[in-house]
Amino acid sequence: MNPSATENVYLPKTAVLDRIVCEIPEVKTFYWHFEDRAEQQAFQHFRPGQFAEVSLFGVGEFPTSLPPSPTEPETFFTVRQVGSCTSALHHLKPGEKFAVRGPYGNGFPMEQYYGKNLVFVAGGIGLIPLRSCIVYAIKHRSKYQQIQIFHGAKTPKELMYVPNLQEWSESPGIECYLTVDRAQDGWSGNVGVVGSLFKKPGVQVPVDNTVAFVCGPPIMFRFVIKDLMAMGFEEQNIVSTLERYMKCGVGKCGHCCIGMAYVCVDGPVFTYQQIKRLGEDI
């Protein structure tokens, strides 16, 4: 390759939608692949926590997390229908084409966490970006100590990735705790916010040598942080991934710039210590 040739970072590559799976109301998972095989292979090297820009022709582009782990064979997005672009994606039919560019962002430094306990705390669709780390960690199970997953949703119907939750809770050496705000449909599990799981009898959250991954709506984030800090977690051992309005994904358009960071290139993964310094609402 000509070293002086600059790659066009704004040029998305054509992708084909394979199939759609309904997760919870308004949230669907879209399995897709790049039309070009080489493109697909290059893309597969993404890191957990990175994101991609999805193009819906004539509508626009939006950034979205990559919920699959790079260790999985299929690529997919899980997207809530919220604006014009995500609606356009929701209306796409299998076989139809759209475009993707990426992966972008720093991602979670999963190798740095080798030898540590991992605690995942996900509220609602906050499980989407954490799914990648969880699958990655389970694939490399021997590299990590304890693995705990805490997932909360408004109602039992809104629990994310239910088949995965089932699988994880049955995996040896993985503790998976679920909770809902409002019980329905014969729910026999815990009722309450995610943080209420930490104090349940039988639950022992490791604090020393632990990384806590926290993802969810702003209010849940604030309360979980408070709970974790009360347990003795240090700010630099709590990690999250930020969501911002973004247009380019490569640090040029300026929309996601907060404090001294461009969320798209310096993030989206930050420790709580860094998030506090950025000084903006989560």
Place this chain on the structure above:
Amino acid sequence: MRARILNRDDVVKIVDLLRRQGYEVIAPFRGRAQDTCFDTVTDQNREQIELHLANPYYPPKRFVFPPIEHLLKVHRQNGDVQIEPTYQEAKRAIFGIRSCDVAGIYHLDRFYLGRDHRDIYYEKRRANLFLVNFVCTDPDRDISDDCFCVCADTGPAAHDHFDLQLMDLGDEFMAVAGTAAGEALFGDAIFRKGSEADVAKRRAILNDVRKRFKQTTSWFSATVRYISQGKVLEKTWEEVGNRCLECGGCTYVCPACTCFTVSDRQVGPNEIERVRVWDSCALDGFTRMAGGFNPRRAVHDRRNRRFFRKLAHYFIQRELSMACVGCGRCVQVCHGDIGMPSVVEMIRRATTELEKNESVSH
């Protein structure tokens, strides 16, 4: 010194030389009233090019970073999709670009071509751009009340980053080459060698003109320090925010602003065009996400953002310059009087006051 002397009447011949080399030449013109603008030189308007006039309201930034720029075209046919980038690679020369705006383009270079990702659209336009810088020497015609390049250290004579620099020495002009392409022009018969006396004259004129600026007290250094250390009080930002009418004007006339948004539009039955359009951090929707969550709710959060991004030490280090070149356009455009010099002053005053009181109470 790679400098030459040329006759007053021959200055505009540089435009001819560049046009003969295939450049579209952009030059400053006077509009119908007091306004001035950059426009393409044609055989018809060549005579109207004016060298000494107030710097146009819109900076020449748009010739490397247009307000609306085509990024790509998408063709759809029978379920198949073709995505084609659209590049603009015409040769362009800006004749008469002021030193502040040269610094602005250099800042854009550092921003769009620096860090991990290079912006290919900017790069292609920039590679074909030739800059003929014009030194501001006439206090009445060149320098406005709001110019403060002397405070931003970008003028009145640019130190670098131009291809050719022209300066009015009175009876004749001095030309300085900044690049090999600029020096190549010296082969033309209009240029002759200068003398030591010419260099001394240049120095004397510059020394004098520096003293003729009306705005000379926009002291950035203290403000840069306060902003970088997070010492600016919330109250001060609120004062700045209260005066912001959220029109976005400051960002649209700024030679160093870089933000854009991206938009798709249907241009044919099976054809879609993707464009990028200048965007402004002053506007409410700048950070609002689908679903309505906006991390920067208050106006002063957004103003804080603009000045932090422009003046924080971290970014200055990264781009090797402040994102302010001292052109004074934001001063002219702002209805709330929160152009850069006012804000620099507001922050410096409020924070110095605070520091003084702190040192007393400790």
